[in-house]
Amino acid sequence: MEFLEISGEPESRYDRHSLIDWWDQGKLKAANVLVAGAGALGNEVLKNLALVGVGNITVIDFDTVSITNLTRSVLFRESDVGLPKVEVARQRALEINPEISIQAIYGDLEFDLGIGDVREHNIIIGCLDSINARWAINQLAYRAGIPWINGGIGVAEGEISFFDPKTEAACYECTISDQMWERRNKRYSCQGLKRNIPEAAMPTTAPIASIISAMQVHQALLYLHGKTGFINPGEKVFLGLNPWTAFKVQIRRSEDCIAHDLSIEPIMRVNYEQNWKLEAVLKQLANSEFFEPVLWLRNEVIGKMKCLSCGYEEQVNTHLRKYPESQLICPKCSHEERDFEVIRNVILDDFTANITLGELCLTKNEILHCDTSKGQIAIQFCQI
Numbered sequence: 001m002e003f004l005e006i007s008g009e010p011e012s013r014y015d016r017h018s019l020i021d022w023w024d025q026g027k028l029k030a031a032n033v034l035v036a037g038a039g040a041l042g043n044e045v046l047k048n049l050a051l052v053g054v055g056n057i058t059v060i061d062f063d064t065v066s067i068t069n070l071t072r073s074v075l076f077r078e079s080d081v082g083l084p085k086v087e088v089a090r091q092r093a094l095e096i097n098p099e100i101s102i103q104a105i106y107g108d109l110e111f112d113l114g115i116g117d118v119r120e121h122n123i124i125i126g127c128l129d130s131i132n133a134r135w136a137i138n139q140l141a142y143r144a145g146i147p148w149i150n151g152g153i154g155v156a157e158g159e160i161s162f163f164d165p166k167t168e169a170a171c172y173e174c175t176i177s178d179q180m181w182e183r184r185n186k187r188y189s190c191q192g193l194k195r196n197i198p199e200a201a202m203p204t205t206a207p208i209a210s211i212i213s214a215m216q217v218h219q220a221l222l223y224l225h226g227k228t229g230f231i232n233p234g235e236k237v238f239l240g241l242n243p244w245t246a247f248k249v250q251i252r253r254s255e256d257c258i259a260h261d262l263s264i265e266p267i268m269r270v271n272y273e274q275n276w277k278l279e280a281v282l283k284q285l286a287n288s289e290f291f292e293p294v295l296w297l298r299n300e301v302i303g304k305m306k307c308l309s310c311g312y313e314e315q316v317n318t319h320l321r322k323y324p325e326s327q328l329i330c331p332k333c334s335h336e337e338r339d340f341e342v343i344r345n346v347i348l349d350d351f352t353a354n355i356t357l358g359e360l361c362l363t364k365n366e367i368l369h370c371d372t373s374k375g376q377i378a379i380q381f382c383q384i
Contacts, residue, residue: 072204114364143262153204169234192342290377
């Protein structure tokens with residue numbers, strides 16, 4: 001082992017990093033990393049990102065701290081039970097390193113994160129525990145054109161995989177088997193409404209979460225430095241602790257996977273106002289010879305519900321996959337399930353053109369695809 005001399009001058013926080021020949025602290029200070037999930041893996045990832053000085057971190061999670069999180073989550077304390085995970089994790093990570101910036105989003109990554117927001121990051125680290133959540137982050141990553149690192153843990157085993165939309169390698173959706181699709185689809189009715197099926201609790205421990213998260217962060221550090229990672233795009237590493245095993249596999253790309261074709265550069269930016277109607281955008285496109293524009297929503301929306309028995313109508317305006325199937329029964333007569341309209345796209349000279357951005361549940365900085373006579377384009381809804 002080669003020993004390095006340490007000078008007698010006062011040390012700075014990152015002095016030991018500077019001894020690494022390929023390390024560039026300036027790159028890390030300027031980096032933007034999105035962390036999806038603030039549970040066991042997310043805690044460890046945030047801790048490590050804070051320690052190495054990644055300058056700009058966004059963390060998103062919709063859950064609150066529970067007592068069971070305390071055995072696997074280094075940033076949580078018993079006094080935090082009931083509080084949003086992201087807020088607690090943010091505060092504790094800043095205690096580790098107050099020089100960094102962390103944005104906490106208490107929400108659902110599938111519905112509360114715009115594609116434009118994702119595009120502002122260099123890489124995504126997925127700390128998720130369900131097929132649906134991983135599918136959602138893969139959709140976000142490939143629409144935004146941003147690479148992401150997936151992690152998963154069990155009792156004494158774990159895995160990480162790396163996906164990059166800029167390559168021809170496989171994505172996470174390529175790994176979803178028919179059985180996995182079936183498990184995911186059970187969470188929704190045949191109409192696409194959310195079923196009240198609780199996530200199965202996964203047994204795991206702190207040691208495996210610590211190891212897998214460290215591998216995820218190291219892969220991210222190599223990528224941010226422009227170096228070849230220990231796993232390439234479309235590869236997966238399995239690690240077992242009992243017995244000790246480790247091996248890497250190349251994921252086979254599915255030629256039928258549509259996720260690879262989702263990324264598209266916005267050619268038009270529209271000022272985001274919740275009360276703003278889309279008719280003006282569609283007319284502007286048509287006047288610019290992008291005739292017959294059809295603007296597609298990323299997440300379908302329920303508009304109006306009507307009871308065919310008593311005639312009661314309700315304007316719902318919420319995402320289809322967020323609406324509970326149990327609330328279909330008419331609240332007035334309680335006789336039968338209500339009929340409802342699903343808005344999938346917005347078309348000029350249709351009632352949908354008069355719906356506002358807020359009624360369509362569009363998040364700020366969302367990017368939507370639009371079919372036109374000149375082909376498909378993308379429109380970004382942001383503050384201009």
